[in-house]
Amino acid sequence: MRSVTIAVRRCGDVCIIDIGGEVRIGEPADQLRRKSRELVAAGERFFVLDMLDVPWLDSSGIGEVFACYKRARELQGVVKLVLKGKSYSLFTITRLDSVFEIFDNVEEAIASFST
Numbered sequence: 881m882r883s884v885t886i887a888v889r890r891c892g893d894v895c896i897i898d899i900g901g902e903v904r905i906g907e908p909a910d911q912l913r914r915k916s917r918e919l920v921a922a923g924e925r926f927f928v929l930d931m932l933d934v935p936w937l938d939s940s941g942i943g944e945v946f947a948c949y950k951r952a953r954e955l956q957g958v959v960k961l962v963l964k965g966k967s968y969s970l971f972t973i974t975r976l977d978s979v980f981e982i983f984d985n986v987e988e989a990i991a992s993f994s995t
Contacts, residue, residue, distance in 0.1 A: 886912065897915065903937045927952055928986055
C-alpha cells in the first residue's frame with residue numbers, strides 16, 4: 881500500500897501539515913497519527929491540515945483527522961481543514977463540517993486564526 885506524503889511548515893504560531901495521497905487504513909493513516917502525535921507532543925496547538933492533494937479518505941483516515949483535533953483540543957488548540965472534492969463531501973456527509981472549520985485555501989485558513 882502506498883504511503884501518504886506529509887510535510888510540515890509554519891506560519892507564525894500556525895503549524896501547517898501538507899498531506900498528499902489517499903489516507904486509508906494501515907500505513908497511510910498510521911503516518912498521519914505519528915506525525916500529529918509528534919507535533920502535539922512538541923507543543924504545537926494550532927494546525928491547518930492542507931488536504932487539497934488528498935483525493936480520498938476512508939474511515940481510518942477520517943478517524944485520524946478527528947484524533948488530531950482531539951489531541952489539539954486537549955491543549956486548547958485548534959485544527960482547521962483545507963479540503964475540496966470527494967474529501968470535502970465525506971466531511972459534510974459525516975457532519976464533521978460542523979466540528980471543523982473548512983476552507984478553500986491555506987491562506988484563508990491561516991488568516992482565520994487572527995480574527
